[in-house]
Amino acid sequence: MSSNHETTDHRFVAVARRSLGEHVASQLRTAILRGAYKPGDYLPSERDLAVQFGVDRHTLRSALLELELLGLIERRQGSGCKVTDFREKGSTELLPYLLYRSGEADVQIAESVADVGAIIFRSFVELAMMHADANDIALMRERLGALDDELRSGDSNSMVAAQRTFLRTLCRSGHSVAVELLLNTYVKMFETTIDPEHNLQRRWIGEILPPLSSGAYRSLVDAIERRDHDAARRAMDSALQQLRTLMMGILAPGPRPSATAQAPATTDHGTPGGDHPQRQT
Numbered sequence: 435m436s437s438n439h440e441t442t443d444h445r446f447v448a449v450a451r452r453s454l455g456e457h458v459a460s461q462l463r464t465a466i467l468r469g470a471y472k473p474g475d476y477l478p479s480e481r482d483l484a485v486q487f488g489v490d491r492h493t494l495r496s497a498l499l500e501l502e503l504l505g506l507i508e509r510r511q512g513s514g515c516k517v518t519d520f521r522e523k524g525s526t527e528l529l530p531y532l533l534y535r536s537g538e539a540d541v542q543i544a545e546s547v548a549d550v551g552a553i554i555f556r557s558f559v560e561l562a563m564m565h566a567d568a569n570d571i572a573l574m575r576e577r578l579g580a581l582d583d584e585l586r587s588g589d590s591n592s593m594v595a596a597q598r599t600f601l602r603t604l605c606r607s608g609h610s611v612a613v614e615l616l617l618n619t620y621v622k623m624f625e626t627t628i629d630p631e632h633n634l635q636r637r638w639i640g641e642i643l644p645p646l647s648s649g650a651y652r653s654l655v656d657a658i659e660r661r662d663h664d665a666a667r668r669a670m671d672s673a674l675q676q677l678r679t680l681m682m683g684i685l686a687p688g689p690r691p692s693a694t695a696q697a698p699a700t701t702d703h704g705t706p707g708g709d710h711p712q713r714q715t
Contacts, residue, residue, distance in 0.1 A: 476515060477517065480514075563666060
């Protein structure tokens, strides 16, 4: 007979805390991204919006500021809020909302994220080909050895950390601070947009990373040392194609799952507010 105090492996999901302003921004953002308001249109006046949402002007303005920072609107004194073309004014912070704006994963958006990752990866490999010195090569080989050690240990978190350290070392061997900062931006975008629950990372570790570590990664370092552009390109393409195939297999097609830790809060009408949904695998 079990005790009333018996513990189980069940874990509860943290409840997201959102301010009124975040709820308002979510509805407005979703309306704009789904085309209810097109570039050049004006939103209703602040007074009308405050009445519709049932909030005070201060709360509404905090929501409008968020939209302005995302590049979705321009606030003009005496004229109101004009909807902008997010392709001209927006930033990568819009990608989490664009990816699921229709309720399912947008394949084209997901592919564009993969394309940008490939461009960045190729850019720092090309820079490494030009600028990596003997110390850089030695450090990359050392990082690959550490990655192999973690792969044998079987600890998934350590494997992810070791791979990141290797890729960071590879990027740094190009001696370009600008590219390193660009990589930081992409990694943050990728983890919040594509893989916030680390599903992709877990499958990458189990299905692809072990042979990649001893295959494409080592071939890539060898090619950089020899300044062999053709060999480096082949090694890059092998790794990038495997990542792309795995990512698209997880994301597309991807129906909006049930509510969990990252699920969007609902509006007063019970419809999703357009924030980060959970992914299904």
